[in-house]
Amino acid sequence: MRRVLLVRLDSMGDVLMAGPAVRAVAAREDTEVWMMAGPRGRSAARLLPGIDQLRVVGIPWITAVDRPVDAELVADVNAVVEECRPDEAIILTSFHQSPLPIALLLRLAGVPRILGASVEASAGLLDERWIPGETFPEDIPEPERNLAIVRLAGYALPDEDDGRLHVRLPPARPATLDALPDEYVVVHPGAQYPAREYPAHHFAEVVRLLAEAGHAVAVTGGEHERELTARVAGSDGIDLGGLLDLGGTALALAGASVVVVGNTGPAHLAAAVGRPIVSLFSAVVPPERWAPYGVPVELLGQRDAPCAGTRATLCPVPGHPCLTSVAPTVVVAAVDRLIAAG
CATH class of the missing domain: 3.40.50.2000 (Glycogen Phosphorylase B;)
Structure with a gap:
């Protein structure tokens, strides 16, 4: 070999x-x-x-x-x-x-x-x-x-491979996911860099509005994001912060009707399990290269913000306008469009 x-x-x-x-x-x-x-x-x-x-x-x-x-x-x-x-x-x-x-x-x-x-x-x-x-x-x-x-280098995908992102899902489903209903939306509020974060209070309002519209909402995040997920989930969402490893998170995302997430790793994990995505995409990197790939996407964010293309990890523009300009009602409307599109 x-x-x-x-x-x-x-x-x-x-x-x-x-x-x-x-x-x-x-x-x-x-x-x-x-x-x-x-x-x-x-x-x-x-x-x-x-x-x-x-x-x-x-x-x-x-x-x-x-x-x-x-x-x-x-x-x-x-x-x-x-x-x-x-x-x-x-x-x-x-x-x-x-x-x-x-x-x-x-x-x-x-x-x-x-x-x-x-x-x-x-x-x-x-x-x-x-x-x-x-x-x-x-x-x-x-x-x-x-x-x-x-x-x-001489390697090509076989004809039967669709070229999309894929992962192997774990065979065992974490008991934590038993709390989820058959239909739900996932909101993942964390991001690796602050410049890519949609404000937590906006995310909390998204969860409230989705719940008010009759959607069950699961809020995911890592162990270090427990405080954030608790704040975003509030009394309306199901807080899964810190309860799942990456395989468990993949299973949670795979069962979702839609995933709401910023430009961060779980966005690509959601694409790898074939889920439609509302992408709160900061202008600091180009979406042509980094938007979720191969799945239906609603791309939200101010593309012409002054920070566009800077690759900044901390937002260099007061008020973080590329994402704070996106109202929670706009996010919820994007979720509804993706669900309606099937």
Whole structure:
């Protein structure tokens, strides 16, 4: 068997959007797929079809991890390569990332063939280099960018694969979900960065209005978001904050009529389980690349806000107008449209 090491080192949503590319590589019958992910992408990678082995290394220039660039980091990458012994490595990156630093570590570790997309010269680091904006279009959805990279490496999805995001759902349903009725809406108020957050009091009003209209509403969030989910759920929603791991969250999302969520990992998880999404999308990154992919979406937010395209993690504009301008009634109307569309 050939071994391919796929490298995607950033967050949950980024890893989920690499799923179609993973399946394309795994579709080769003679190929075993190993993935190197970062700590923030580990739980998502465990849900992706097509990964035979997963290894986790925190890379500080990709996501904020509490470690320096030092000999120990080099040793961690070496250990993965020594164990995997890949025939080639394919580095998947977003438009704002360079594959060259990790390519250097992989080369020093002995990987014989390394492939990736880079606008920078890469002699000696990438055996095949594809130039974003030249070899393939730059302003395309992230799943299509990942697919373009592996397609250039010689891997394609089989005809029966729809190219959408998919995850493997856990076989066991958490007892927590027994509290949910047959029909419900999920509201996920948290986001990785404050610049992408819809205000909590707006979310709480969305939950109240949905409940007033006869919808059951489940509010999801991580352990660190319990205070937020309790505030948003109030007395009208079902607070699931901190009660579900990522697999359990996927099951909760899979049963929802609609998911209301910002531009954050669970938006892509909702897309991966095929749910319609009301996307409260901050202007700091382009929706052409990062909006939920392959499902019906109502995209809400002020696209021409002054923060557009800044990739800011803290909103640089007083009042956070790109999202605060979206009234809760507008969100509820979007939910109703998606439900009516079936």
